[in-house]
Amino acid sequence: MQTTLVYLKGVGPERARLLKEELNLRTFEDLLHFFPNRYIDRTRFYSINDIPRNNTEIQIKGKITSVNYIDQKRGKRMVASFEDETGQIELVWFRGYRWIRDQLKINESYIIFGRLNWFRGKASMPHPEIELESNFQKNTKISFYPIYPSTEKLINKGLSQKVVQKMVVQLIEKQKTPFSETLPTSLLNQYKLISKDEAIRQIHFPKNQHVLTRAQMRLKFEEFFYMQMQLVLKKVQRKQKIKGHEFKKVGSNFNNFFKLLPYNLTNAQKRVIKDIRFDMGTGRQMNRLLQGDVGSGKTIVALLLMLIALDNDYQACLIAPTEILAQQHYQSVVDQIKKLNITVALLTGSSVKKERQEIHHGLQNGELNILIGTHAVFEDKVQFKNLGLSIIDEQHRFGVAQRARIWKKNELPPHILVMTATPIPRTFAMSIYGDLDLSVINELPPGRKKIKTLHRTDSNRLKVFAFIKEQINIGKQVYVVYPLIQESSNLDYKDLMDGYASLSRSFPVPNYHISIVHGQMKSKDKVFEMERFIKGKTQIMVATTVIEVGVNVPNASVMIIESAERFGLSQLHQLRGRVGRGADQSYCILMTGSKISHEALTRMKTMSSSNDGFEIAEVDLKLRGPGNLMGTQQSGLLKFKIADLIKDHPLLKAAREETMRILELDPSLKIADHQCIKKTLAGLKFDSNIWNFIS
Ligand code: ADP
Ligand code: MG
Numbered sequence: 001m002q003t004t005l006v007y008l009k010g011v012g013p014e015r016a017r018l019l020k021e022e023l024n025l026r027t028f029e030d031l032l033h034f035f036p037n038r039y040i041d042r043t044r045f046y047s048i049n050d051i052p053r054n055n056t057e058i059q060i061k062g063k064i065t066s067v068n069y070i071d072q073k074r075g076k077r078m079v080a081s082f083e084d085e086t087g088q089i090e091l092v093w094f095r096g097y098r099w100i101r102d103q104l105k106i107n108e109s110y111i112i113f114g115r116l117n118w119f120r121g122k123a124s125m126p127h128p129e130i131e132l133e134s135n136f137q138k139n140t141k142i143s144f145y146p147i148y149p150s151t152e153k154l155i156n157k158g159l160s161q162k163v164v165q166k167m168v169v170q171l172i173e174k175q176k177t178p179f180s181e182t183l184p185t186s187l188l189n190q191y192k193l194i195s196k197d198e199a200i201r202q203i204h205f206p207k208n209q210h211v212l213t214r215a216q217m218r219l220k221f222e223e224f225f226y227m228q229m230q231l232v233l234k235k236v237q238r239k240q241k242i243k244g245h246e247f248k249k250v251g252s253n254f255n256n257f258f259k260l261l262p263y264n265l266t267n268a269q270k271r272v273i274k275d276i277r278f279d280m281g282t283g284r285q286m287n288r289l290l291q292g293d294v295g296s297g298k299t300i301v302a303l304l305l306m307l308i309a310l311d312n313d314y315q316a317c318l319i320a321p322t323e324i325l326a327q328q329h330y331q332s333v334v335d336q337i338k339k340l341n342i343t344v345a346l347l348t349g350s351s352v353k354k355e356r357q358e359i360h361h362g363l364q365n366g367e368l369n370i371l372i373g374t375h376a377v378f379e380d381k382v383q384f385k386n387l388g389l390s391i392i393d394e395q396h397r398f399g400v401a402q403r404a405r406i407w408k409k410n411e412l413p414p415h416i417l418v419m420t421a422t423p424i425p426r427t428f429a430m431s432i433y434g435d436l437d438l439s440v441i442n443e444l445p446p447g448r449k450k451i452k453t454l455h456r457t458d459s460n461r462l463k464v465f466a467f468i469k470e471q472i473n474i475g476k477q478v479y480v481v482y483p484l485i486q487e488s489s490n491l492d493y494k495d496l497m498d499g500y501a502s503l504s505r506s507f508p509v510p511n512y513h514i515s516i517v518h519g520q521m522k523s524k525d526k527v528f529e530m531e532r533f534i535k536g537k538t539q540i541m542v543a544t545t546v547i548e549v550g551v552n553v554p555n556a557s558v559m560i561i562e563s564a565e566r567f568g569l570s571q572l573h574q575l576r577g578r579v580g581r582g583a584d585q586s587y588c589i590l591m592t593g594s595k596i597s598h599e600a601l602t603r604m605k606t607m608s609s610s611n612d613g614f615e616i617a618e619v620d621l622k623l624r625g626p627g628n629l630m631g632t633q634q635s636g637l638l639k640f641k642i643a644d645l646i647k648d649h650p651l652l653k654a655a656r657e658e659t660m661r662i663l664e665l666d667p668s669l670k671i672a673d674h675q676c677i678k679k680t681l682a683g684l685k686f687d688s689n690i691w692n693f694i695s
Pocket of ligand 1: 263264265266269292293294295296297298299300421445446552554581
């Protein structure tokens with residue numbers, strides 16, 4: 001099964017290389033698990049007057065009535081007229097026709113099969129497969145004709161459907177004994193699944209629709225099952241094997257700070273802190289995802305947890321995806337811990353050399369307790385004396401490699417908490433991030449009012465401006481956000497600058513002051529502008545999505561999103577989350593042109609009707625598919641061969657439940673019926689390395 005495809009008849013090194021490059025197919029096993037993405041029913045014949053009006057593969061029964069040659073630029077083409085009782089169509093050969101011509105019999109009944117080519121309202125069929133009806137029955141064993149995923153390059157290089165098909169036929173015929181079973185008998189029985197052997201044979205060349213469906217179901221279940229097995233096993237192993245720093249106590253830093261908190265924690269915050277405290281006290285390394293909708297108060301949880309690390313004589317760090325956010329975290333931590341005897345530093349891309357050196361030094365000799373920063377923290381030069389806890393805020397903004405690097409900072413890995421406001425629908429979170437522990441803050445601090453969200457078009461702009469004025473007059477602040485899809489797009493910048501100019505005219509100094517922040521500014525200037533807004537010196541903040549994540553200015557009560565139709569739902573929700581952080585009524589106004597697509601309208605309606613990140617994520621998932629869930633694009637986890645996270649969700653749930661049940665019953669897979677699992681796992685390549693901090 002692990003034999004490389006070079007050794008398959010008709011493949012050879014060149015084709016093997018192409019298959020590897022284009023489709024990632026390397027071995028016999030890979031090819032057997034390369035499933036058709038659709039099938040053509042070869043038991044079905046079309047009447048010529050009834051053929052589909054698009055370029056699709058069909059089969060017709062009829063007679064060749066004449067053959068002609070037509071001169072063309074280079075050489076000739078052969079055209080045969082093919083008729084049935086209902087009409088006529090042309091069969092065309094551009095090459096190799098001499099040989100075919102000799103075989104063709106006029107006025108005998110043929111079955112032809114091929115792809116239609118519509119041109120100027122007329123259909124023809126180039127290079128059809130053609131067979132005398134009398135031979136058809138005995139030669140055509142395939143009643144459902146598999147169509148495999150392919151690429152332009154493969155087709156150009158002669159690796160046609162037919163060639164791929166032949167390769168698969170060869171493999172299947174070669175296999176004299178049944179393909180070995182990969183699922184335990186207990187599961188096959190319980191879910192009435194067909195055997196692996198039958199599934200493999202039927203998925204490529206199904207006898208009929210019924211067996212095809214059963215083959216698909218069996219293989220989907222298997223795919224989910226092994227994904228879950230790997231995730232859950234990984235989690236179990238991590239818990240058994242990976243030692244972690246043991247945070248034995250909660251001490252004065254935590255307790256003193258807790259007493260000074262100006263508000264009570266929500267029950268959800270308390271529960272999460274308790275869970276995490278426990279987790280960090282077990283002597284095993286923690287790897288946890290903290291989910292909480294925008295504004296649910298994750299930052300204070302992070303700070304309290306860092307204080308626990310300090311109470312146990314460890315250092316802690318908090319990493320944010322943008323400089324603005326890191327700066328803001330730093331400022332708020334510094335403000336909040338004034339009364340404690342703690343040292344904090346900020347390390348970002350724009351920290352100057354001298355600052356950096358001092359920070360490096362302080363981290364190494366342990367004088368610095370807490371480091372807050374951006375990607376800069378991941379650099380190898382940044383070494384800690386004893387880093388006990390790493391918290392990554394807005395984890396979906398980070399790449400895979402960066403997150404893994406924090407692992408290597410010390411001999412023993414720090415506890416890792418990744419926080420995200422990106423709502424992954426509950427049902428998916430555990431399946432996708434199955435190897436992490438999960439905590440959810442499912443409650444907002446009390447007194448928050450629902451953000452009123454309105455959809456307005458450009459014709460309402462004057463009213464919108466009047467509304468902004470009203471809010472500013474009662475002491476509130478306003479964000480106006482422009483899309484910046486591409487950093488380099490001049491057009492996008494023009495929108496932003498035009499908007500800024502127009503606002504400056506309507507809200508002139510000295511009564512009004514406007515801040516502006518965008519990606520092309522120096523980070524020093526960004527921080528300066530942000531500061532002015534935070535301190536209330538400016539009333540309006542014009543910005544691109546650099547302020548999308550994390551920014552916290554509770555006095556801001558209006559979020560205007562320009563060209564809102566250009567944003568995805570999760571981004572709109574994140575942006576809206578910048579307001580509604582205080583106790584007053586907040587507003588989000590989605591500005592769009594008057595003509596927007598149906599899908600965009602659905603997004604606006606969803607935003608206007610819901611404030612619940614999870615609900616919005618469900619809609620997003622339906623609109624865009626799971627591949628676009630933030631933070632999961634790179635994971636590889638969502639690239640299934642045959643299963644579909646949305647459509648086959650019940651199977652995923654079943655597979656997860658069975659995985660848990662089996663591992664609980666038989667953690668080291670000793671039972672005879674489970675040997676096939678052990679064997680299959682050993683042969684799997686685990687390519688979903690997003691959470692793979694360990695390896
Ligand atoms: P997010 O989860 O989006 O990161 P933040 O941590 O920025 O949210 O918190 C949003 C706001 O809520 C902050 O102003 C914070 O001080 C405040 N906050 C957090 N927890 C509570 C609480 N339990 N009661 C009242 N306000 C809170
Ligand atoms: Mg936050």
